[in-house]
Amino acid sequence: MPNTVESKNNGCKGTLRGKRIILGVTGGIAAYKSAYLASALVQHGADVHVVMTEHATNLIGKATFWSLTKNPVITGLFEQPTKPDITHVSLPESADLLLIAPATADIIGKMANGIADDMLSTMALAVRCPVIIAPAMNMNMYTNPIVVANVDRLRQYEYIIIEPETGMLACGAEGMGRLADPDVIVRRVEEVLIGGRRDYSGFNIMVTAGPTQEPIDPVRFITNRSSGKMGYAIADIAASRGANVTLISGPTDLPAPEGVEIVKVTTVHEMHDAVITRLENVNMVVSAAAPADFTPAQVRDQKVKKSEKWTLELDKADDILEEVGQRKGNMILVGFAAETENIEKYAKGKLSKKNLDLIVANDVSPGSDVFGSDTNQVTLYSRNGDKVEWPRMSKREVAGAILDYVKNHFMEELS
Numbered sequence: 001m002p003n004t005v006e007s008k009n010n011g012c013k014g015t016l017r018g019k020r021i022i023l024g025v026t027g028g029i030a031a032y033k034s035a036y037l038a039s040a041l042v043q044h045g046a047d048v049h050v051v052m053t054e055h056a057t058n059l060i061g062k063a064t065f066w067s068l069t070k071n072p073v074i075t076g077l078f079e080q081p082t083k084p085d086i087t088h089v090s091l092p093e094s095a096d097l098l099l100i101a102p103a104t105a106d107i108i109g110k111m112a113n114g115i116a117d118d119m120l121s122t123m124a125l126a127v128r129c130p131v132i133i134a135p136a137m138n139m140n141m142y143t144n145p146i147v148v149a150n151v152d153r154l155r156q157y158e159y160i161i162i163e164p165e166t167g168m169l170a171c172g173a174e175g176m177g178r179l180a181d182p183d184v185i186v187r188r189v190e191e192v193l194i195g196g197r198r199d200y201s202g203f204n205i206m207v208t209a210g211p212t213q214e215p216i217d218p219v220r221f222i223t224n225r226s227s228g229k230m231g232y233a234i235a236d237i238a239a240s241r242g243a244n245v246t247l248i249s250g251p252t253d254l255p256a257p258e259g260v261e262i263v264k265v266t267t268v269h270e271m272h273d274a275v276i277t278r279l280e281n282v283n284m285v286v287s288a289a290a291p292a293d294f295t296p297a298q299v300r301d302q303k304v305k306k307s308e309k310w311t312l313e314l315d316k317a318d319d320i321l322e323e324v325g326q327r328k329g330n331m332i333l334v335g336f337a338a339e340t341e342n343i344e345k346y347a348k349g350k351l352s353k354k355n356l357d358l359i360v361a362n363d364v365s366p367g368s369d370v371f372g373s374d375t376n377q378v379t380l381y382s383r384n385g386d387k388v389e390w391p392r393m394s395k396r397e398v399a400g401a402i403l404d405y406v407k408n409h410f411m412e413e414l415s
């Protein structure tokens with residue numbers, strides 16, 4: 001970020017024209033960066049309304065914001081509104097986005113618990129638009145389990161969290177907690193409001209998702225706990241970023257993502273055939289499905305009647321990903337490793353055995369709350385030796401972050 005409040009995004013002025021953004025500024029030392037943010041948003045054409053907490057006014061003056069935004073700056077809940085459309089309910093109703101940057105531990109705690117004791121926290125409950133929160137605080141505060149739980153809670157309610165950066169903090173300590181770069185925040189605002197990025201335009205991506213069902217008789221089958229949410233999120237985000245996406249889906253209740261070609265399959269054998277016959281011209285395969293590892297050796301024609309015992313014999317199923325790995329060519333291959341133990345060892349083993357570029361590992365042991373959940377905590381292992389551990393995020397955020405990683409590390413091979 002430059003030292004002045006002049007935006008350096010002059011090249012993309014106007015992208016936010018017609019968008020009304022409430023910029024919440026709270027009492028963190030990074031509040032001075034909100035001036036740059038307000039200026040950048042205005043230069044992108046947004047109608048920016050700054051709502052400051054009382055504590056924030058100790059760190060930066062209201063006059064800075066009204067002179068940058070040309071709108072009144074609101075602080076007190078009981079201040080007389082200067083215009084009828086900027087009360088604690090009318091402004092949130094008309095807003096396209098609420099962005100809180102910097103967000104203190106305090107506002108995060110209030111929002112996670114439905115507390116509305118000042119103008120900003122009241123508006124946060126009243127808005128219907130997307131909410132982006134950019135936390136910034138001392139590292140010990142940010143890693144405090146109470147703050148971690150509050151941030152998680154907000155994620156579960158689909159609030160978008162822009163993770164703070166690691167580096168030198170205002171308190172002199174080194175660690176995670178520094179407000180994300182304001183230019184990164186502006187780009188995220190653009191993505192949310194105008195679906196900004198088309199960085200996968202022209203790429204053909206195949207995504208597999210969900211479980212498979214392996215019949216053992218006409219009424220019973222063997223399956224697993226995969227919900228398909230992770231794969232559907234990847235398909236959805238990749239399509240919104242311009243990719244031509246084919247989603248090979250096992251049985252799920254999820255709605256088909258918009259703009260995605262969906263191929264529904266039931267068994268691992270069907271999934272195998274659907275994948276292998278569609279590989280031509282595919283640039284990238286993301287294998288997020290959980291196809292069965294074993295299939296019943298025999299499928300009974302008639303329903304098996306209740307008895308004392310039924311011993312099932314299972315055969316090894318087709319290994320779809322391994323087969324794709326053998327035909328890899330120039331494709332980028334991303335796999336998932338859901339493990340209950342020895343996660344790193346098994347993930348790295350799968351990475352090399354299946355000829356993958358990237359493997360996304362997660363812990364699915366009892367209590368890990370992955371299957372069916374909207375959030376996931378994953379670690380990436382790349383063929384270039386990288387190990388990247390991410391905090392718990394919504395599955396949509398994980399999807400976006402995986403696509404970012406591929407773009408930053410393997411895009412040249414894709415193009």
Ligand SMILES: Cc1cc2nc3c(=O)[nH]c(=O)nc-3n(C[C@H](O)[C@H](O)[C@H](O)COP(=O)(O)O)c2cc1C
Nearest residue numbers: 026027028029030053055056104105106107136137
């Ligand atoms: C100089 C100063 C800097 C502060 N910086 C931060 C910060 O970066 N992040 C944070 O969560 N709290 C910070 N605090 C503490 C908050 O100001 C405090 O928790 C306050 O209650 C937040 O209120 P608000 O969320 O209503 O603005 C700071 C306090 C002071 C005095």
